[in-house]
Amino acid sequence: MNQIIQILSERRGDLGIALLQHIQISLISLLIAMVIAMPLAFWTVKHAKVAEFLLQIASILQTIPSLALLGLLIPLVGIGTVPAVIALIVYALLPIFQNTYLGLTEIDPALEEAADAFGMSRMQKLLKVELPLAMPTIISGIRTALVLIIGTATMAALIGAGGLGSFILLGIDRNNTALIIIGAVCSGALAIILSALIKWLEHASVKTALGVLAVSVLFLAGSGVYETVVNQKETITVAGKLGSEPEILINMYKELIEQGDSHVQVTLKPNFGKTTFLFSALKNGKINIYPEFTGTILETFAKTPVKTTGLSEKETYDKAKELVNKQDKLTLLRPMAYDNTYALAVKASFKQKNHLKKISDLANIPNKLKGGMTLEFIDRGDGFKGIKKLYGIDFPVKSMEPALRYQAIDQNKVNIVDAYSTDSELRQYHLSILKDNKHNFPIYQGAPLMSNDFARRHPQVVRSLNKLAGKITEKQMQEMNYEVNVKNMDPGQVAHHYLVKQHLLKEK
CATH class of the missing domain: 1.10.3720.10 (MetI-like)
Structure with missing residues (x-):
């Protein structure tokens, strides 16, 4: 209460x-x-x-x-x-x-x-x-x-x-x-x-x-x-996917944009929906900006298949930037430092008991595995489909909402889940990530995505958001997610604290 x-x-x-x-x-x-x-x-x-x-x-x-x-x-x-x-x-x-x-x-x-x-x-x-x-x-x-x-x-x-x-x-x-x-x-x-x-x-x-x-x-x-x-000021709409991480990022975007231009007002739409919903909304002018990942662009939005295996961070970003510019007339700004890639996670005790270090080790215990994964991961070429093809591993998997899969593994209803490398739940539930030794998962660096027309008309917004380029490590992002999800801190406060600490924002 x-x-x-x-x-x-x-x-x-x-x-x-x-x-x-x-x-x-x-x-x-x-x-x-x-x-x-x-x-x-x-x-x-x-x-x-x-x-x-x-x-x-x-x-x-x-x-x-x-x-x-x-x-x-x-x-x-x-x-x-x-x-x-x-x-x-x-x-x-x-x-x-x-x-x-x-x-x-x-x-x-x-x-x-x-x-x-x-x-x-x-x-x-x-x-x-x-x-x-x-x-x-x-x-x-x-x-x-x-x-x-x-x-x-x-x-x-x-x-x-x-x-x-x-x-x-x-x-x-x-x-x-x-x-x-x-x-x-x-x-x-x-x-x-x-x-x-x-x-x-x-x-x-x-x-x-x-x-x-x-x-x-x-x-x-x-x-x-x-x-x-x-709303007499010009309103810029910034949206984010479901989860604490996108909400933290869009709060950072808001503060940086409004600091850089006092004549604009940023409206946030957190927990907007699935990836394809946001992409469609951006192309239809319903929103102006949202944080997207380089690997997602290549894997999800490319109309023709793009090879992502073995690409470096720079190669992945360059390909993603070129693709959305040519295909959809969108601008992908410079990415942040951390790589929020997909991962397979198990309990530390399960990992130790079955001598697991890398994904290929799962081939030794296929009959022991019970998966709980998001529907998106199950259906993606760089997700479970890729795991089955590249590693030759298959085991029963139930589709679950993101938060529910972590509850399921904590309650031992499943013993392996998909995860993002910056998820706070990895720390919260004492889970260990298995090494992707065959490089199934592409690089996933986050960066602001907007239309070419919007970027051209708002150069100050571009300059403001580029202050995040090369910032935020994987450890920092996981800690911020933990503060929101576990400590119940406000995403806006967490975002503000990081920007001030990194001298990207003046303390009011």
Whole structure:
């Protein structure tokens, strides 16, 4: 409980922003879904076969897993709020359409005939008779849709749309239960509060319902105007992948950029999502900068295979810089010192018991191995696929989220995991890295990645970020990760302390 209170105190600003983002995404999705579903339901009241067809389509759409739907939308509309809103609209259509249709079709035919006898037009009958009678059923559908939207909107954090899901993802990544609880409880509380508000509308007049709708629209418009007015300086958006290390780095970027140019304001998007999400967001102009690794560029983004085995740090960087410049019109600045390469790690006791020093030694004990690895590592040519091919080793592996694989090896559910050489968990769980004696893993030096156009228009930003070139050793990075993940220090404070200590930033 004390940890929850401490995090709420330290991150109240972040929580407020995440809550506002969650409300915005949810209300926008709900309103658009209502605008689509309700008129269709009004029209199909007289067309039963069409209504049945649309209900089937809406039902099928709702069965699509949220991650799959987001994955399908990203190539079409990019990263961020837009694909998140589209996905949420898809899930909200069924309950709103279904309840609106049922509410209207279940009205007593005698009341319909009475309205016709009074000479009411179609619109008058809808507004004065049908909607008031169907209102409880319609509102019930809207409530169901809203609760569904608020719960599913936590997935928006995976693609950089923000919201309360950012707390949940951060908690999972750092094995911090307090963060997960805060995100989940706030999401649940928001659903209860807004659901109660909508329930109040069940027996309200059409005029009152329209008034609440107008207030919601004004809230969304007002929050957008407020953000525009507040951010009068030029805003540079810097994003990072999931994890403590990217968050530390982007905080360093922020301080260096703002120190170098007082006319810009840096907005951070930590825990933005997977590598491909960030790369797509950068190319589509959703973000301006993010830290990427030289080996990742050659292994993941090259449209034609690039040989990385045996390359030196300079050769790897030169190839990566040339590739993204020619292929994607992106600029990769000079890299930092440390090599955050992939590795295979085991417990020190397991290593000693089985006489392991290098990866090739695993060939002596394949039947004893139980792997827990990230899905990305399992599927990469410079990951497990490369290990099997180059070393001729194969053993059963379960795919796991990054933080979960370390918990699994600590609890002896697996005995070998993939790792990054700067992971704090190596120290935390007393794990040892096996030497990559056949050089399967490329060099992974981190460096800021941005578009050529942005680099050309912001030479001062380039100069500021180049101050990190050749800085940060592997030991220093692992220690900073340990401070964030284990000691629960704020990534911004850790980043600031390093910059001041290295005389890259003036102490305020």
